[in-house]
Amino acid sequence: MLQEEYIVSAPGKAILHGEHAVVHGKVALAVSLNLRTYLHLQPNSAGKVTINLPNIYTFLSWDVSSLQALIPDGTGDLKSTSEPDPEFIQKLRDFAGLADQSTDTRNLAVLAFLYVYLSVFSSSRALPSVTMSVWSELPTGAGLGSSAAYSVCLSAALLSARGAVTCPSFGTGHTARWEEEELELINKWAFQGEKIIHGNPSGVDNAVGTWGGVLRYHAGKIKPLRSVPVLRILLTNTKIPRSTKVLVAGVRDKIDKFPAIMKPVLESIDAISCTCERNLIKMASEATPEHYTVLEELIDINQHHLNVIGVGHPSLDALCQATLAHGLHSKLTGAGGGGCAITLLRPDTDCSVVQKSVEELQDCGYDCWETSIGAPGVLLHSPSSLKDGVLQILNSY
Numbered sequence: 001m002l003q004e005e006y007i008v009s010a011p012g013k014a015i016l017h018g019e020h021a022v023v024h025g026k027v028a029l030a031v032s033l034n035l036r037t038y039l040h041l042q043p044n045s046a047g048k049v050t051i052n053l054p055n056i057y058t059f060l061s062w063d064v065s066s067l068q069a070l071i072p073d074g075t076g077d078l079k080s081t082s083e084p085d086p087e088f089i090q091k092l093r094d095f096a097g098l099a100d101q102s103t104d105t106r107n108l109a110v111l112a113f114l115y116v117y118l119s120v121f122s123s124s125r126a127l128p129s130v131t132m133s134v135w136s137e138l139p140t141g142a143g144l145g146s147s148a149a150y151s152v153c154l155s156a157a158l159l160s161a162r163g164a165v166t167c168p169s170f171g172t173g174h175t176a177r178w179e180e181e182e183l184e185l186i187n188k189w190a191f192q193g194e195k196i197i198h199g200n201p202s203g204v205d206n207a208v209g210t211w212g213g214v215l216r217y218h219a220g221k222i223k224p225l226r227s228v229p230v231l232r233i234l235l236t237n238t239k240i241p242r243s244t245k246v247l248v249a250g251v252r253d254k255i256d257k258f259p260a261i262m263k264p265v266l267e268s269i270d271a272i273s274c275t276c277e278r279n280l281i282k283m284a285s286e287a288t289p290e291h292y293t294v295l296e297e298l299i300d301i302n303q304h305h306l307n308v309i310g311v312g313h314p315s316l317d318a319l320c321q322a323t324l325a326h327g328l329h330s331k332l333t334g335a336g337g338g339g340c341a342i343t344l345l346r347p348d349t350d351c352s353v354v355q356k357s358v359e360e361l362q363d364c365g366y367d368c369w370e371t372s373i374g375a376p377g378v379l380l381h382s383p384s385s386l387k388d389g390v391l392q393i394l395n396s397y
Helices: 064-068 086-096 105-120 146-162 180-198 204-211 244-257 259-285 289-308 314-324 351-363 388-395
Strands: 006-017 028-043 048-053 058-063 130-136 214-218 221-225 231-237 329-333 340-345 367-373 379-381
Touching: 006 146, 006 204, 006 259, 006 329, 006 340, 028 146, 028 204, 028 259, 048 064, 048 105, 058 064, 058 105, 086 105, 105 146, 105 180, 130 146, 146 180, 146 204, 180 204, 204 214, 204 221, 214 259, 221 259, 231 351, 244 259, 259 289, 289 314, 289 329, 289 340, 314 329, 314 340, 314 351, 351 367
Parallel strands: 048 130
Antiparallel strands: 006 028, 006 379, 028 130, 028 214, 028 367, 048 058, 214 221, 231 340, 231 367, 329 340
């Protein structure tokens, strides 16, 4: 039986620069959002495994004895992960009554939990009775890394419960971070969860959820940037649905049709990412108004480039025009074609300016959050550290 309770959280993610160009070998900068997913894992004395996911209206419970028969053969080495076994996945689908090849968010969240839970405890041959409750500030399906934040929380909590990573000390604070080697193990198992949900993910989203801050992604290699500033932003969801697959294919078609035009645009987007990276590193020691001006100019240039390669949308044009009327600079983040955008806020941006911008965007039917980028990655929380509202939600299920 589980002896301790664990409260963990992980951030969402946005792309600061380099979306679409990264598919063609260019540099992208992924950043953590200070909108977080929270997970509470606690002992269950009823011999049950219970999961409560109120954001997606999912509440399920199984007897531990029924799950025992599903335990896969484990090597005992949690550091050595392999591709998820399709037969095992199908076994889990059949057990939970999940439709084959379902892309439903609820089904995939349940499947990811069962896979990571059973895999992590496979070598012990003894499954703990637990209740897991998850609540998120992140909207699902918006390209903001909600599934990765869930997978990172799942991995951190279950590995901690298994004793595969140590429980870090809170010291004088109310949150704690794992050591680098343990973060690598958490990220590895979070990536397994992402594979269950997305099939063939890049690994960027779960890496952002694990390490936080700003990550440089290039040619499949992920490098966290050290000592970068936390930046205020306005995050806006236009709520316009889009298909990432279709948008990526459209960009590829344009490159094939107009290589002499499109390839220099991709090179320019790459240069934007690299220039922004250097600027952020300089800002870590001293952030001046001039540094913020550079960030704003890069945002404007990149947004124009993204329109050129065909991933803009009238909703995003309206958003950029509305914020620019108040002296604020915006760009799409992610796949484009609708979806979400980020607006940079300087440290001295007046609250009234932000409020007027939010009101205008909400009048367009958009959702807005004032938040920040560069937030810490996965955290272990003491119960007293969470806002009363979050803890109340987690404890009410």
